[in-house]
Amino acid sequence: MAACRALTLTALLLTLCNGKTEADPVPLVIWHGMGDSCCNPFSMGAVKKMVEEQIPGIYVLSLEIGNSIPEDMKNSFFLNVNEQVDGVCKELAQNPNLKNGYNSMGFSQGGQFLRAVAQRCPSPPMKNLISIGGQHQGVYGFPRCPGEISHMCDLIRKLLNYGAYTREVQDYLVQAEYWHDPINEEQYRNGSIFLADINQERHVNVSYKQNLQLLEKFVMVKFLNDTMVDPPDTEWFGFYRPGQSKETITLQESNLYMEDRLGLKEMEKAGRLVFLGVEGNHLQFSKEWFNKNIIPFLH
Ligand SMILES: *[C@@H]1O[C@H](CO)[C@@H](O)[C@H](O)[C@H]1NC(C)=O
Ligand SMILES: *[C@@H]1O[C@H](CO)[C@@H](O)[C@H](O)[C@H]1NC(C)=O
Numbered sequence: 001m002a003a004c005r006a007l008t009l010t011a012l013l014l015t016l017c018n019g020k021t022e023a024d025p026v027p028l029v030i031w032h033g034m035g036d037s038c039c040n041p042f043s044m045g046a047v048k049k050m051v052e053e054q055i056p057g058i059y060v061l062s063l064e065i066g067n068s069i070p071e072d073m074k075n076s077f078f079l080n081v082n083e084q085v086d087g088v089c090k091e092l093a094q095n096p097n098l099k100n101g102y103n104s105m106g107f108s109q110g111g112q113f114l115r116a117v118a119q120r121c122p123s124p125p126m127k128n129l130i131s132i133g134g135q136h137q138g139v140y141g142f143p144r145c146p147g148e149i150s151h152m153c154d155l156i157r158k159l160l161n162y163g164a165y166t167r168e169v170q171d172y173l174v175q176a177e178y179w180h181d182p183i184n185e186e187q188y189r190n191g192s193i194f195l196a197d198i199n200q201e202r203h204v205n206v207s208y209k210q211n212l213q214l215l216e217k218f219v220m221v222k223f224l225n226d227t228m229v230d231p232p233d234t235e236w237f238g239f240y241r242p243g244q245s246k247e248t249i250t251l252q253e254s255n256l257y258m259e260d261r262l263g264l265k266e267m268e269k270a271g272r273l274v275f276l277g278v279e280g281n282h283l284q285f286s287k288e289w290f291n292k293n294i295i296p297f298l299h
């Protein structure tokens with residue numbers, strides 16, 4: 001009898017404890033954009049605070065790539081993206097807070113980098129992927145590279161002109177790794193060591209497709225008045241129609257979608273792709289907009 005009561009009590013406690021674990025908010029992993037860092041109080045620091053205000057007790061990890069803030073900023077230009085993704089996968093796998101899964105939110109280039117994490121590293125599981133101004137079909141220009149890092153912008157343009165798809169530039173320059181030249185699609189397919197790989201341009205890696213399907217929702221936010229990303233359509237996975245650089249096509253009009261090389265068509269049919277548009281320039285949004293449109297995906 002006593003043993004039985006003890007067992008019942010244990011079971012009850014277990015239920016209570018498990019119940020509590022289930023009610024804990026899903027952790028969030030953030031990956032910042034180009035020239036930014038994990039912890040700038042005016043960018044990712046502010047985002048982390050907004051999330052914590054809305055979801056008390058949430059665990060938020062804002063990724064620092066490197067061992068210091070200056071390194072983190074520098075690495076957003078000059079550390080091979082495939083190595084960055086590998087490093088992040090290891091970090092996430094070792095973090096006990098994330099073992100039951102997490103949501104992720106990438107800003108600008110961080111959006112496509114987190115998609116690579118989803119496709120390459122299914123454990124721990126990513127639940128929702130929220131891409132805020134991410135460039136899923138790459139870019140063909142840096143029209144308004146942010147002013148305070150203009151020497152970086154000049155260097156980037158020089159290297160891209162020198163030869164975006166040469167091995168040296170690919171290994172060295174992050175932005176070359178998602179440079180997408182629509183006039184020379186074949187060079188892009190052959191030479192891009194990052195974007196052409198995750199977009200299944202050279203061959204279909206079945207595990208990329210399967211892993212992406214594990215997401216509950218893939219949310220893509222496009223800035224409707226974006227003058228920094230060329231073309232802004234890339235934020236909804238559209239791009240220039242191959243062979244020229246004026247006319248754009250949507251994701252749904254692309255071969256990637258029609259052949260369903262990445263499973264996006266299947267995800268859309270199942271209602272798991274979400275396209276959000278926000279008025280404003282690149283990464284410009286209000287707290288009200290964020291709380292209303294993004295916070296619901298973080299619960
Ligand atoms: C497919 O992707 C997985 C996960 O990143 C990788 O381990 C594997 O080598 C890739 N396969 C091919 C054929 O590229
Ligand atoms: C792309 O790679 C294929 C196969 O290796 C090769 O035949 C072709 O010439 C390459 N094209 C360019 C533009 O580099």
Ligand SMILES: *[C@@H]1O[C@H](CO)[C@@H](O)[C@H](O)[C@H]1NC(C)=O
Pocket residue numbers: 224225279280
């Ligand atoms: C932003 O873009 C949208 C959609 O193209 C347009 O309706 C709106 O007028 C633009 N807003 C500004 C401030 O330019």
